[in-house]
Amino acid sequence: MSAFVDADTRVxxxxxxxxxxxxxxxxxxxxxxxxxxxAVPGKGGQEVAGVPVYDTVARxxxxxDADASVVFVPPAFAADALYEALDTPLNLVVAITEGxxxxxxxxxxxxxxxxxxxxxxxxxxxxxxxxxxxxxILPGNIFSPGKVGLVSRSGTLTYQIVNxxxxxxxxQSTAVGIGGDPIIGTSFVDTLDRFEADTDTEAVVMCGExxxxxEERAAQHIxxxxxxxVVGFIAGRxxxxxxxMGHAGAIVSGGGAGTAASKIDALENAGVxxxxxxxxxxxxxxxxx
Amino acid sequence: MKMKLHEYQAKQVFAQAGIDVPDSRLATTVxxxxxxxxxxxxxxxxxxxxxxxxxxxxxxxxxxETPEDAREAAARILGMEIKGYQVDCLLVEAxxxxxxxxxxxxxxxxxxxRPVAMVSTRGGVDIxxxxxxxxxxxxxxxxxxxxxxxxYQARKAVYDAGVDRDVALDVAGVxxxxxxxxxxxxxxxxxxxxxMLTEDREVVAADAVLNIDDDALFRQPELAEMEEEAxxxxxxxxxxxxxFDYVRLEGNVGIVGNGAGLVMTTLxxxxxxxxxxxxxxxxxxxAKAERVANALDMVFSDENVDSVVFNIFGGIxxxxxxxxxxxEALSGFDRIPKPVTVRLAGTNAAEGMEILNDDLVAVEExxxxxxxxxxxxxxxxxx
Numbered sequence: 001m002s003a004f005v006d007a008d009t010r011v012x013x014x015x016x017x018x019x020x021x022x023x024x025x026x027x028x029x030x031x032x033x034x035x036x037x038x039a040v041p042g043k044g045g046q047e048v049a050g051v052p053v054y055d056t057v058a059r060x061x062x063x064x065d066a067d068a069s070v071v072f073v074p075p076a077f078a079a080d081a082l083y084e085a086l087d088t089p090l091n092l093v094v095a096i097t098e099g100x101x102x103x104x105x106x107x108x109x110x111x112x113x114x115x116x117x118x119x120x121x122x123x124x125x126x127x128x129x130x131x132x133x134x135x136x137i138l139p140g141n142i143f144s145p146g147k148v149g150l151v152s153r154s155g156t157l158t159y160q161i162v163n164x165x166x167x168x169x170x171x172q173s174t175a176v177g178i179g180g181d182p183i184i185g186t187s188f189v190d191t192l193d194r195f196e197a198d199t200d201t202e203a204v205v206m207c208g209e210x211x212x213x214x215e216e217r218a219a220q221h222i223x224x225x226x227x228x229x230v231v232g233f234i235a236g237r238x239x240x241x242x243x244x245m246g247h248a249g250a251i252v253s254g255g256g257a258g259t260a261a262s263k264i265d266a267l268e269n270a271g272v273x274x275x276x277x278x279x280x281x282x283x284x285x286x287x288x289x
Numbered sequence: 290m291k292m293k294l295h296e297y298q299a300k301q302v303f304a305q306a307g308i309d310v311p312d313s314r315l316a317t318t319v320x321x322x323x324x325x326x327x328x329x330x331x332x333x334x335x336x337x338x339x340x341x342x343x344x345x346x347x348x349x350x351x352x353x354e355t356p357e358d359a360r361e362a363a364a365r366i367l368g369m370e371i372k373g374y375q376v377d378c379l380l381v382e383a384x385x386x387x388x389x390x391x392x393x394x395x396x397x398x399x400x401x402x403r404p405v406a407m408v409s410t411r412g413g414v415d416i417x418x419x420x421x422x423x424x425x426x427x428x429x430x431x432x433x434x435x436x437x438x439x440x441y442q443a444r445k446a447v448y449d450a451g452v453d454r455d456v457a458l459d460v461a462g463v464x465x466x467x468x469x470x471x472x473x474x475x476x477x478x479x480x481x482x483x484x485m486l487t488e489d490r491e492v493v494a495a496d497a498v499l500n501i502d503d504d505a506l507f508r509q510p511e512l513a514e515m516e517e518e519a520x521x522x523x524x525x526x527x528x529x530x531x532x533f534d535y536v537r538l539e540g541n542v543g544i545v546g547n548g549a550g551l552v553m554t555t556l557x558x559x560x561x562x563x564x565x566x567x568x569x570x571x572x573x574x575x576a577k578a579e580r581v582a583n584a585l586d587m588v589f590s591d592e593n594v595d596s597v598v599f600n601i602f603g604g605i606x607x608x609x610x611x612x613x614x615x616x617e618a619l620s621g622f623d624r625i626p627k628p629v630t631v632r633l634a635g636t637n638a639a640e641g642m643e644i645l646n647d648d649l650v651a652v653e654e655x656x657x658x659x660x661x662x663x664x665x666x667x668x669x670x671x672x
Binding site: 075076099100101102103104105106107109110111125137138139141142152153154155156157158159160163180182183207209210212213214217233235236237238239240243244245246247249250260276277278279 | 290397399400402403404433434435472475477502504505507508534536538546547548549550551552553554556557558559560561566569571602603604634635636655656657
């Protein structure tokens, strides 16, 4: 069992004929991901990385029995690609695209609520079950199979912590980057639920950052409904109010909402060990196993 | 991120949508301002056009009754600096004789992932303060993006806020127009604060805020043309040009890295180990020598910077390519102007570390190591 994906997950890549789509499709296949199709309007009948391309997602799903999609479609067309994916019975859609207009995402999120599909992202590195499959752009070589579930808003911070974990012999059951945008599909809470239900996950690392209230909501959820131990980290302690730190979502308002202090307090009150440094996080999770 | 429109630009958009705004003219010189005031007729408000809030408190708005006063006010406000922004442009506007000030706003409720329309009878003041101290005095209606703001929702918000009943439907109409502007123009925030209520029971937008979602500018060409360099300082303007995510801070340890979360964490670690970060600089994906050179150039040219952390986690990017980039970038210097400590991790990091010219830069293997070393270097320079 795994939280999101495994070696049997059948993947369709939307935007497979683009540079990024093609490169990462090859990387995903090399890692062992079962990529079964691509979907690009007007490119049906082609083949990319040995994978058949279809004009529509519906056809790719029908012909190749895909149950998950990875989206590399440029921002101006990404919402359309997501609506298309959500109109099929896919279990999981992973949106890598960065820079999708926020109002487009409110529509997608609205549509998402009517389906049984999970959306990870957008503006995220994707999801990996080490040794089985990766959907997205995560560098497979730094991961190792194990018992720790990791969820983060940031790609490179995930890599930093995973790399240290792997170096210390602490493997991962699943790692997922949920994305740095203000409006995303799968939240911390959704991911924590998956980890709680996943028999392969014995401990969780949750890396949040300033902005929004997702971490506070996650803290409440941990206190109320999680038995799996959680180690936390919050980036952006030194961020000044009103300045966006790279991610569209990573901004502390003048009113003081979304600060690192508020998030750290909430997590600690929920019994989460919050590391001051990534190295401390790794040591704390190691001690839990 | 969002692109801010000036008040006069936002008012153009609002007026096009049928919202009443006072008669006004734009002026970039004192003479133009006086002329505008005379043609509009006194009293007029002379208002600084800058991309920051709180300009009234900062002295950027003045109500004048005579041409002499208009001249004096225009001369004082033109060229003044408000929160780091220089005033290059004035809006000269007919003063509105008001009896009440309302607040109307449309923004994104991030937690719900839905737009929210807001009304309050406590307009004319900082709405964030109102939200903090009297949250109940702001009526909020969440909008289903599939259907948009319905007329009844606008009415409900207005009645819930306690707006005078004789103008309630007019105010609801303005809110409906404001939502439509926000929706059509890819708004991040659209606000009227204050919406003035006159003795004649007219409703007039005395101020206008319209911020546009940067990511949607590609389909808002008319608004995209209004974009102007509004960076607070030269380095931030430079960063815009290079396409870096950059924020200048107060400290003396320069930071270059990739990925927002990791760069933020690097800043936090500098602080944790007793240093003070000078900037946030995310060079993004890829390891092109030119980008590396531009990033180093930026931190070197910041006079506050005494030492530099260069921390790259090469995910898909290969460490050896990054190292080659750094070497090429630094080969232009006879002498490195400020001590640089580099840490490469991830794919091909070991190969990268080997390639790095360690005559020019110090190398460290861990994130903690590279930060500690740069903090120590910065302290040494300070001593």
